Amino acid sequence: MNGWQSIYFHDEDEIMDERRGYYPSNSVPNPIFGMSDAVRQKSGYEHVHPITNEPFEYTLSEFQYGDYRLKYLTAKIPVDDKIYQSIWCKYEPYSRKPQLGRGIEGMVLQQFETSRPKKPDPERYGVYTHVPGMAEFVKKYESWPFKEVWLEYDALMQERFGEFYTPLLPGTRKQQILSVFDAFDAEPIEDFVVLYELCGGNDDDFWLDSIEEHGCAYAHIGGNPLMKLSEIESEVKYAGKDVRSEYPHQSLPAGYVKNNRMLSNRIPIHHDGGGNFIAIDLDPDMRGTYGQIITVDHEYEEQVVLAGSLKEYITILYYFLKELGVIDNGEGYEGDRPLSSYINPQ
Structure with a gap:
């Protein structure tokens, strides 16, 4: 352009x-x-x-x-x-x-x-930082390696939810992890590589069975499953590189997310089973940051920036669970209100 x-x-x-x-x-x-x-x-x-x-x-x-x-x-x-x-x-x-x-x-x-x-500070997108105590909590973990943030978050999940905690699958070889970036000729996100070396995503079969049997289950993306690497590979294989959407989308905040088609130049980390995703953005717009976390929805035109990086997003989810007790449980939510209601685009 x-x-x-x-x-x-x-x-x-x-x-x-x-x-x-x-x-x-x-x-x-x-x-x-x-x-x-x-x-x-x-x-x-x-x-x-x-x-x-x-x-x-x-x-x-x-x-x-x-x-x-x-x-x-x-x-x-x-x-x-x-x-x-x-x-x-x-x-x-x-x-x-x-x-x-x-x-x-x-x-x-x-x-x-x-x-x-x-460009704006990637830690200041504002969709969650208006939540009291959030900015201070995120700042506390800025200098921590991603691995330490993830392990501390995972330990809290296990401690709090016990038998309803959705286990993580075994980690994956680095070469296989890097292949999802190769699909877009993109630079790897190191924290993503570390994450999938540590685990292969959540066991979504356990998650579904627990909901059916007990009415609740708790996984790592706000209570919902972290995608398996095999699922991610399947999605990026057919997403296409640099494919513009045939329909207009609105970036929230403005100027952060390009009008790309669904998962073009994006790596999903969560899906809701209905064609909607939370994804890592490898092709941000002028005000955005490489690796920002965004929503990708096939029904709504807004694409919301949830965090400036994968580590920031996991830290935000950690805060909601640790400090506010907010998390989805498979059938609804726990805490004062659902996680999605805290989004406040600027």
């Missing part, structure tokens, strides 16, 4: 909506609320249609932002019986004069990096 990233694509009537709206930072110029600051505008700029990938005409707007030139493409696009607002963005540095002297160059580069638009 020559550096262009889609940051918003949704019904234009909902651009101010609390959940689906476009809310750029007040400090960053933008084409919707800051046109008076544009240094250049040009209509008829050809770019790709966000669904069909065919050529489509946009309005180009350019803004100065520190040492950068921010460029936006905007267009209103018919989708079924609605009009969608499409916004693409990229930034390019202004030309800089050659610098003499290593020390001076270092100072200039430091200023250059300081003025560069920064």
Whole structure:
């Protein structure tokens, strides 16, 4: 896409909506609320249609932002019986004069990096950190190796649920684990590799049998099973690389998740049996982070970023269980309310 990233694509009537709206930072110029600051505008700029990938005409707007030139493409696009607002963005540095002297160059580069638009801290997506005590708990485990976080979480699961704890299957060889990344020619997520070396996912047969016999079972993804590696391999085999969705999806928060088709460039770690997943995102949008954890739903257009990484997501689930007693049990939930109700996209 020559550096262009889609940051918003949704019904234009909902651009101010609390959940689906476009809310750029007040400090960053933008084409919707800051046109008076544009240094250049040009209509008829050809770019790709966000669904069909065919050529489509946009309005180009350019803004100065520190040492950068921010460029936006905007267009209103018919989708079924609605009009969608499409916004693409990229930034390019202004030309800089050659610098003499290593020390001076270092100072200039430091200023250059300081003025560069920064991606948000991946620990601050906000979908869960509004929960009292969550941010502090996540921060406590930031420096811990993933293996230690997982083992501590697993130990609490075993201690709390006893005979209703869903066991983990034996771990897998590293070469087999890496094959799921090879399907997308993607860099491996080390914590995912460590996880599946430790275990092969939850024993979902035990989980189902326990629910049928006792009315409850507890597994590791918020009470639901961690997928077996064989299931993951099957899903990624047919997911396809860089496949755009034929239907528009809305990233929550905006600008984090690309409009890819279902599991294209994504590795699932949980499925609900109905075609919906929680997955590791290997192709994030401009504001997202490689390896972020997202929801993938075939019925709803929202794709929610649950955490900035696999370790952060497991830490969040650990917090809900340890501090709030919130977990699904196969037939419902335990705690004050279900885990899903705590999601608060910003």
